Amino acid sequence: MAKYVSKRKDEAAEVKNSWDSKMLVVLWSFAKPFIALLFAVFIIMLMGTSADLLRPYLLKVAIDEQVASHNLIGLLETAQLYGITIVVSLLLTYGQTLLLQYIGQKIIFDIRQKVFHQLIYQRYSALEGQPVGTMVTRVTNDTDAIKELYTDVLISFISDFIMIIGIMVVMLLMDWQLALVSFTVIPVMIVVAIAYQKYARSAYRLVREKTSGLNTFIQENLNGIRLVKAFARFKQTEAEYRIVSDEYLSAGLKEMRTYAIFRPLVDLVYSLAIVLVLWFSNWQIASGLEIGIVVAFLRYVEKFFWPIKDLAEKYSLLQSALAAAERIWDLIATEKQQEEPQASVSDERFNGEIRFENVWFAYEPSQWVLRDVSFVIRAGEFIGIVGLSGSGKTTLLHLLLRFYEPQQGHIYVDGIDIREMPVELLRSRIGAVFQEVHLFKGTIADNIRLYDKSVSDDVMIKAAQTANIHETIVTMPQGYHTPVGYQGALLSMGQRQLLSLARALAAKTDILALDEATSSIDSETEGLIQNALEKISSQRTIVVVAHRLSTIQQADRILVMAKGEIVEQGNHLELLAKQGIYNRLYNYQ
Structure with a gap:
């Protein structure tokens, strides 16, 4: 021994x-x-x-x-x-x-x-x-x-x-x-x-x-x-x-x-x-x-x-x-474990068609969050995704953005497997708006542009107008040059969320993905976001993960998730008529 x-x-x-x-x-x-x-x-x-x-x-x-x-x-x-x-x-x-x-x-x-x-x-x-x-x-x-x-x-x-x-x-x-x-x-x-x-x-x-x-x-x-x-x-x-x-x-x-x-x-x-x-x-x-x-x-x-x-x-x-x-x-x-950038982002545009094909995913081995998920989002379609907490809604967006890779199955954008795309190209064409908004040190303009000097004032202002925050910004003492404070502390929760939406719009993306963007804001701000989505619904593919069903009632189609599977889909009225999970969620709210 x-x-x-x-x-x-x-x-x-x-x-x-x-x-x-x-x-x-x-x-x-x-x-x-x-x-x-x-x-x-x-x-x-x-x-x-x-x-x-x-x-x-x-x-x-x-x-x-x-x-x-x-x-x-x-x-x-x-x-x-x-x-x-x-x-x-x-x-x-x-x-x-x-x-x-x-x-x-x-x-x-x-x-x-x-x-x-x-x-x-x-x-x-x-x-x-x-x-x-x-x-x-x-x-x-x-x-x-x-x-x-x-x-x-x-x-x-x-x-x-x-x-x-x-x-x-x-x-x-x-x-x-x-x-x-x-x-x-x-x-x-x-x-x-x-x-x-x-x-x-x-x-x-x-x-x-x-x-x-x-x-x-x-x-x-x-x-x-x-x-x-x-x-x-x-x-x-x-x-x-x-x-x-x-x-x-x-x-x-x-x-x-x-x-x-x-x-x-x-x-x-x-x-x-x-x-x-x-x-x-x-x-x-x-x-x-x-x-x-x-x-x-x-x-x-x-x-x-x-x-x-x-x-x-x-x-x-x-x-x-x-x-x-x-x-x-x-x-x-x-x-x-690195995500290497490509030398430069090309001017290639996406049509915006998204397809999940037999996707399985687990954060921990054998604890499946998504189970054999398959669906197609047509180019230019407005899709809502709803379900109880833990049903896998946000995970869908994380996989689309390649924050994680599925253990099984494939995800396609315009018919191309996203694993074959440069990560920087993929994400440059998807505008993401998260539930928790992070603002960087600087001004409102800095955070809409994300310090990208190629974003002109006209593009920035148009994005803010579409996001319904322009009128609020111009009433501030320094307008677009108003400091946001540490992590946006000088702005309200609703203002931060609208600014985040303007940031995604200013990037001129082909797909807009919102993850619980209205769950922590007041009804008035939610209405402003709904209005903004209506303005751009014909211009790009929109995917909205929502806790509040009112946010996605105007969606072309709604996917209802439960225990990692899509259990229902259809528009708002069709889903209510089914008297299923969506109807119960709607009645709870």
């Missing part, structure tokens, strides 16, 4: 190392476009390391050759050279920092673009279950963590490694016996570093997870602040936030404790190395060891542990960056 457990641990370690290597390869791929600048940084780093290595040796020369012989002129020259190395180091560090920051910012700009691209083109079915706070964390906090990898970690790892090798070589050349005594602490340092590595990774991964949870909680409660206030949930929300915040604090403290333990251990090993150098020097001085060499060795030992401490700090950043890279890689590696 112990042998089996050991084998499993070895396999897990191998997978982890392989994953770390994969992440480093991925992160390096982002930096490849800047290889020339990175090489320039490397050259600057080598020059700076050389200047740093020269200074302890100059101290040795000053003490053993110039102070001992009272050579003041030579001492002054050495002091000047020492000062020059300091100035050179400062200038090189300044240039290196500028280049690294530029490279890091450019790389992170590219990564953020790629991450955001992956988010907006990810399938709706994959996005729907993800908390917004988690996605925000990936675009902001995680990419910031990766930026530090490029600006602080990778080059510093190389710089510190070269510094350590350079110090060891110089020490061996100066006095190999004293150098070997100094190096006896290296195995201890390796053991400490391995122990630190074991706990650091899990600590940084936990911090990332708790950061995501904190962002998600804040996002959800600020979006739902009206509900929090309406139900006076101040104390409960504060208590819940305290729990989430405490978890984040605990994760942060665990991260700090991990590092706080490591650094004093490095200092302890450094002190041990100093003691060993002084102890051995005491024996060697009697044999002719120069004082300057001892002073230089003490400086080199100090410089030897500076990079080690720096590597510890940078290792912390590396673990944080790798943890963030894992989360980002989980997103950008899901190519199979």
Whole structure:
């Protein structure tokens, strides 16, 4: 059993190392476009390391050759050279920092673009279950963590490694016996570093997870602040936030404790190395060891542990960056779930015929929401879809828009299977109006146009007139330039819904799909929407999913759904005469 457990641990370690290597390869791929600048940084780093290595040796020369012989002129020259190395180091560090920051910012700009691209083109079915706070964390906090990898970690790892090798070589050349005594602490340092590595990774991964949870909680409660206030949930929300915040604090403290333990251990090993150098020097001085060499060795030992401490700090950043890279890689590696846009939307128009053929669909395996659904909507027809909650009405529109794919069956538009159409083309020809209206930051005009400058003022105004909201807009202080507020907070529910309808009309779509667009508005606004639909009923195919039957009474045909099947169809009067489900729904209202 112990042998089996050991084998499993070895396999897990191998997978982890392989994953770390994969992440480093991925992160390096982002930096490849800047290889020339990175090489320039490397050259600057080598020059700076050389200047740093020269200074302890100059101290040795000053003490053993110039102070001992009272050579003041030579001492002054050495002091000047020492000062020059300091100035050179400062200038090189300044240039290196500028280049690294530029490279890091450019790389992170590219990564953020790629991450955001992956988010907006990810399938709706994959996005729907993800908390917004988690996605925000990936675009902001995680990419910031990766930026530090490029600006602080990778080059510093190389710089510190070269510094350590350079110090060891110089020490061996100066006095190999004293150098070997100094190096006896290296195995201890390796053991400490391995122990630190074991706990650091899990600590940084936990911090990332708790950061995501904190962002998600804040996002959800600020979006739902009206509900929090309406139900006076101040104390409960504060208590819940305290729990989430405490978890984040605990994760942060665990991260700090991990590092706080490591650094004093490095200092302890450094002190041990100093003691060993002084102890051995005491024996060697009697044999002719120069004082300057001892002073230089003490400086080199100090410089030897500076990079080690720096590597510890940078290792912390590396673990944080790798943890963030894992989360980002989980997103950008899901190519199979992407909805790739076509190069440009063509001017091809739809006639608007829609056909569902033996469509089966389930959100969860074997829990069918639609069961063998088949129907045809002729081009230019006004179709209403009604039924009890959970009957599959909205799912029909989600499948038509390809938010989801049916497990069985086919959906055709103008005789073409929609899975063979570019997603962007399909959706550019279907104007969708949802029950929950989302308005973006900006003005009324921005939200009707959706920031598309190709939509002219005439088209925008005509769409607003058809949607019966133009008269309301022109009475506002700034007309079409009136800000809508955060998520449309400065407009009423009815105004937001009419604006959403105007947005769909301004897009000049061939099919108009409304999903419960009148369920949350007053009767007057419902009448305005009905009037708008009458105006355009001869211009395009209209599909309206409705809870209020009054919205679709004028439809050419009404499909009645129950338990994922179409159980009745006909116009309003025909369905009432059948005395079936539609008649009962009508009487309930």
